[in-house]
Amino acid sequence: MKLVLVLGDQLSTGIAALRAADKARDVVVMSEATGEASYVPHHPKKIAFIFAAMRKFAARLEDEGWTVAYTRLDDPENAGSIPGELLRRASELGAREVIATRPGEWRLIGLLDELPIPVRQLEDDRFLCSEREFRDWAKGRKSLRMEYFYREMRRKTGLLMEGDEPAGGQWNYDRDNRKPPPGEIEHPGPISFTPDEVVEEVLDLVETRFGGNFGSLRPFTFATDQAQARRALAHFIRHALPKFGDFQDAMLNGNRFLYHAVISPYLNVGLLDPLEVCRAAEAAWKAGEAPLNAVEGFIRQIIGWREFVRGIYMLEGPGYARSNALGHERRLPGFYWGARTRMNCVAKVVEQTRDEAYAHHIQRLMVTGNFALLAGIDPHEVHEWYLSVYADAFEWVEAPNTVGMSQFADGGIVASKPYVASGNYIDRMSDYCKSCDYDVRRKTGEGACPFNLLYWDFLQRHRKRFEGNPRMAQMYRTWDRMTDDRRDDVLDGAHVILGDLDAGRLV
Ligand SMILES: Cc1cc2nc3c(=O)[nH]c(=O)nc-3n(C[C@H](O)[C@H](O)[C@H](O)COP(=O)(O)OP(=O)(O)OC[C@H]3O[C@@H](n4cnc5c(N)ncnc54)[C@H](O)[C@@H]3O)c2cc1C
Ligand code: SF4
Numbered sequence: 001m002k003l004v005l006v007l008g009d010q011l012s013t014g015i016a017a018l019r020a021a022d023k024a025r026d027v028v029v030m031s032e033a034t035g036e037a038s039y040v041p042h043h044p045k046k047i048a049f050i051f052a053a054m055r056k057f058a059a060r061l062e063d064e065g066w067t068v069a070y071t072r073l074d075d076p077e078n079a080g081s082i083p084g085e086l087l088r089r090a091s092e093l094g095a096r097e098v099i100a101t102r103p104g105e106w107r108l109i110g111l112l113d114e115l116p117i118p119v120r121q122l123e124d125d126r127f128l129c130s131e132r133e134f135r136d137w138a139k140g141r142k143s144l145r146m147e148y149f150y151r152e153m154r155r156k157t158g159l160l161m162e163g164d165e166p167a168g169g170q171w172n173y174d175r176d177n178r179k180p181p182p183g184e185i186e187h188p189g190p191i192s193f194t195p196d197e198v199v200e201e202v203l204d205l206v207e208t209r210f211g212g213n214f215g216s217l218r219p220f221t222f223a224t225d226q227a228q229a230r231r232a233l234a235h236f237i238r239h240a241l242p243k244f245g246d247f248q249d250a251m252l253n254g255n256r257f258l259y260h261a262v263i264s265p266y267l268n269v270g271l272l273d274p275l276e277v278c279r280a281a282e283a284a285w286k287a288g289e290a291p292l293n294a295v296e297g298f299i300r301q302i303i304g305w306r307e308f309v310r311g312i313y314m315l316e317g318p319g320y321a322r323s324n325a326l327g328h329e330r331r332l333p334g335f336y337w338g339a340r341t342r343m344n345c346v347a348k349v350v351e352q353t354r355d356e357a358y359a360h361h362i363q364r365l366m367v368t369g370n371f372a373l374l375a376g377i378d379p380h381e382v383h384e385w386y387l388s389v390y391a392d393a394f395e396w397v398e399a400p401n402t403v404g405m406s407q408f409a410d411g412g413i414v415a416s417k418p419y420v421a422s423g424n425y426i427d428r429m430s431d432y433c434k435s436c437d438y439d440v441r442r443k444t445g446e447g448a449c450p451f452n453l454l455y456w457d458f459l460q461r462h463r464k465r466f467e468g469n470p471r472m473a474q475m476y477r478t479w480d481r482m483t484d485d486r487r488d489d490v491l492d493g494a495h496v497i498l499g500d501l502d503a504g505r506l507v
Contacts, residue, residue, distance in 0.1 A: 001025055001026060001027065001093065001094065001095050001096075002021060002022075002025075002026045002027075002095055002096075002097045002098065002099050003026070003027055003028075003029045003069075003086060003089055003090060003093070003095045003097070003098045003099070004017050004018060004020075004021040004026050004027065004028045004029065004098075004099050004100075005017060005029050005082070005086065005098055005099070005100040005101075005112075005119075006018070006028055006029070006030050006057075006061075006101075007030075007082070007101075007103060007108070008030075008032075008036065008050040008051070008053070008054050008269065009050070009104060009268055009269045009270065009394055010101050010124075010269075010270055011053055011054065011057040011269050011270040011271060012126055012270035012271075012273070013060070013061070013064070014126075015101050015124070015126065015270065016101045016122035016123060016124060016125055017099045017100055017101040017122055018061075018066075020099050020120070020122060021099055023064075023065050023066055026067075026099070027067045027068070027069050027089070027093055027095065028058075028061055028066050028067065028068045028069065029068075029069050029085060029086060029089050029098075030054055030057075030058050030068060030069070030070045030071070031070070031071040031078070031079075031082065031085040032051050032054065032071060032072055032073040032078070033071075033078070033079075033080060033081050033082050033084075033085060034073065034078065034080045034081070035080055035081040035082070035084075036081075036082065037073065037209075037210065038210075039107075040384050040387050040388045041213045041214060041388050042210070042213065042388050043213065043214065043215035043353075043357040043388060043389050043390070043391065044206050044207070044210045044211065044213050044215050044216070044217040045215055045216070045217060045220060045222070045356070045357035045391055046215075046265075046357050046389075046390070046391040046393065047206050047210055047213075048199070048202050048203055048206040048217060048220055049220075049222045049224065049265055049269075049357075049391050050269065051073065051202045051205070051206065052198060052199045052202040052203075052224040053224045053225065053269055053271060054070075055070070055198050055202065056198055056224055056225045057225070058070045059198075060225070069089050069092075069093070071085055072205075073205060073209065074205060074209075081111075082108065082111060082112075083111050083112070083114070083115050086098055086115060086117070086119075087115070087116070087117070090117055095117075096117060096118070097117065097118045097119075097120070098112075098115070098117060098118070098119040098120070099119075099120050099122065100112055100119055100120065100121050100122065101121070101122050101123075101124050102121040102122060102123055102124050103121075104124065104310075104313075104394050104395065104396035104397075105394065105395040105396065106317065106318035106320075106321075106395070107318075107395070109121065110318065126270060126273065126274070127274070127307060127310055128153060128156065128157060128274060128275065128303055128307055129149075129153065129156075129307045129310075129311055131311070131314045131315075134149075134307075134310075134311030134314065134315060135315060137149060137152060137311075138311070138315055143412075143416065144308075144312065144413065144414075145416070146304055146305060146308045147171070147172065147304075149304065149307070149308050149311070150171070150172075150300055150303065150304030150305075150308070151166075151171055153303040153304060153307060154166065154171070154303070157275065157278070157303060159278050159279070159282055159299055159303060160282060160285070160292075160295070160296055160299060167285075167292060167296075168292045168296075172296065172300065173245065173292060173293035173296045173297060174297065176245060176246075176293040177245040177246060177248050177249070177293060177294075177297050178248060178249045178429075179246045179247055179249075179250065180250060180428055180429060181247065181250035181251065181252050181258075181429065181430060181431060182243075182246075182247055182250070185252070185255045185258060185259075186243075187239050187240045187243070187257075187258070187259055188239075189255075189256070189257040189262075190221075190232055190235065190236070190257060190261075190262040191221075191223075191231060191232050191235045192219075192221035193221055193222065193223050193224070193228050193232075194221075195220055198224070199220065199224055203217060203218065203220055213388075214337050214338060214354060214388070214389065215353075215354050215355075215357055215389065216354055216355050222265060222391065223266060223271065225271065226271045226272075228271075229263070229266035229271035229272050230272070232262070232263060232266065233261070233263055233266075233272060233276075233277060233280060234280070236261040236262070236263065237280050237281060237284050237289075237290070238284075238289075240259040240260070240261065241259075241261075241281060241284055241289075241290045241294055241295065241298060242284075242289065242290045242291060242294055243259040243294065244259045244260070244261070244290075244294045244297060244298050245291070245293040245294035245295075245296075245297040245298070246259075246293070246294070247259050248260075248297060248361075248362075249361075249362045249366075249429050250362075250429055250430065251345075251349075251360075251362060251363055251367070251426075251429055251430035251431075251432065252430060252431055253344075253348055253430075253431050253432060253434075253435060254431075256352045256356060256358070256359075257358075257360070258360065260360045260361075261298070262358060263277065264391075264392035265391040265392040267302070267306070267392075268392050268394050268397065274302050274303065274306065274307075277302060278298075278299045278302055278303060281295050281298050281299055282295060282299065301361075306397065309396075309397055309400035309401055309404070309405075309414065310396050310397060310400075312400045312404065312413060312414055313395070313396045313397075313399055313400050314396070316410070316413065320399060320400070320403065320410065321380070321383055321395060321399040321403055322380060323379065323403055323404075323409045323410045323411070324378070324379050324380065324409050325408065325409050325410060325411035325412075326376070326379075326407075326408060326409060326462060326465075328373075328376040328377055328378055328379055328407070328409070329376070329378050330375060330376045330377045330378060330498075330501065330502070331377070331378065331381065331502075332372070332377050332378070332381040332382060332385055333375075333377075333501050333504075333507070334504065335347070335350060335507075336350060336368065336372075336385050338350060338351075338354055340506060341506070341507055342436070342437035342438060342506060342507065343371070343436065343437075343438065343450060343451075343507065344432045344433070344435055344436035344437070344438075345367045345426050345430065345432035345433070345436070346367060346368060346371055348432055349363045349364075349367045349368050350368070353368075353389050353390070354389075357389065357390055357391035358390065358391060358392075359390070362429065364386070364390075364401075364406070365401075365405065365406050365419055366419065366421060366425060366426065366429070367426065367432075369382070369402070369405075369406030369407065369419065370406075370419060370420060370421055370451070371450075371451065371454075372406075372407065373406065373407050373408065373418060373419070373420055373458065374420055374451065374454035374455055374457070374458045375454055375497075375498065375501060376458070376461070376498075377407075379402070379403050379407040379409035382402055382403075382406070382407055383398070383399060383402045383403050383407075386398050386401070386402045387399075387402075400414050401414075405419065406419060416469075416471065417466070417469055417471045417472055418458075418462075418466070420455060420458055420459070421451070421455065422449070422451050422452045422455040423438075423440040423449035423450075423451040423452045424440065424452075426440070426451065427440045433449070436449075438450065440452070443490065444486065444489040444490055444493050445489065445493070448493055450497045450507060452490075453490055453493040453494040453497055454494050454497060454498075456479060456487075456490045456491070456494065457490070457491055457494035457495070457498075459472075459475055459476065459479060460479070460491065463476070
């Protein structure tokens, strides 16, 4: 008899460990381990989502004839960690071996490797690109660029392909996307699922145990099983996908979701399959229900970015999340955890994150991420923040996005240049600046937008590293054209802001 480990983000009936096990003989082990729920202060919605989805998945496995040894968080026997639970179950049931699907986090892979009983860690083949395939693709390349990897994935899956050619003649329709925010949003946002008994029980438990963590637990409206997640996907494809491309980068004070899918938690725990999602989007295009720019942009996020960042995480190994190529050491300001800030864009994104455990890509990248990078915040603290506060945050996808794409702390493995921008970008893509204490048009002096000041300070601090980058040359030319007085004013203003941050004063 063997134990079959199923983790909280491995809730797919076709997952490798289940395929390799014998339903009649082996026992599935699932555990709400305290260690997993608390190694960073996860958002209460994230914990509740995972526990509720685990409980429902365990019930489904039992319905399908599996024997499941499930440990609830408040079970007095709970050993508190995944290895502890495996050892307890092994001795209780007399098992001598564990079959596992390789976890998506080096920390857990290491813990399983060290277990005193044999553990077979099978590749997680829910990804389209295997670890070996990614390694082979990466081998010998001077730099790894998502766009080329993405084309390989298009060829491999046949998605949006017409023979050997991309549908419509272009691989990437991003030029048609990225429009500024529309006056009116016609989409009411993702479906809200009313908590059933299983979910309510989990919510009570999470409230008692993790109610002090940053984030609102209620209202809780996430899907928690496959059928609900599929409804959420169908709702997105029908109502939001047609406009997804156009307004992918837009941000609004009064609308948190715009035309985004809000399906990443479901994809990442296994309630939705990436290929199923992409085929549904492709079918909408084929049926004339969504334009190519939207469908291509959406599919690129999933078979392009999602697979690419996972490949990088596995390729780079356990040290990746600790990278700090720019040597940034400032502490994460309290306003990331809800303290007051006068910057409306940051306040709005943090408030939304607190309420929803969700922010869309540009909010994460160009508001909270951009600010942290400009201000020189320690990327590990930034990484732990993102890992904590989003319902979709698992290290294989969160770390390359945060440490790599957003903080440039990997020295340029994920991004070819740092994603930094002044307030001008935020003003163009959102309505945040209209209700801000700061003035986005002011570049210096009283009331100048902190993004405007810190932007130039960042570029100066890292001039040696970036001025040779052809994609950044224009920025340095603009700086060099300023008068000495102007440059002094900008840097003085930036140093005041940084001093205020360090002293914990209101910024
Ligand atoms: C600093 C930072 C941290 C991030 N952390 C996470 C994380 O922990 N977990 C996570 O799933 N995504 C993360 N992302 C990527 C992206 O922001 C989210 O996937 C997206 O916002 C999820 O919302 P959605 O389902 O509405 O996505 P949509 O915008 O509707 O996109 C559709 C799907 O594409 C995939 N996708 C889009 N962009 C990316 C990307 N850059 N990397 C991987 N997949 C992508 C997601 O699965 C998403 O559900 C992060 C991005 C940044 C900049
Ligand atoms: S003015 Fe600056 S700080 Fe205020 S919302 Fe705009 S970009 Fe953010």
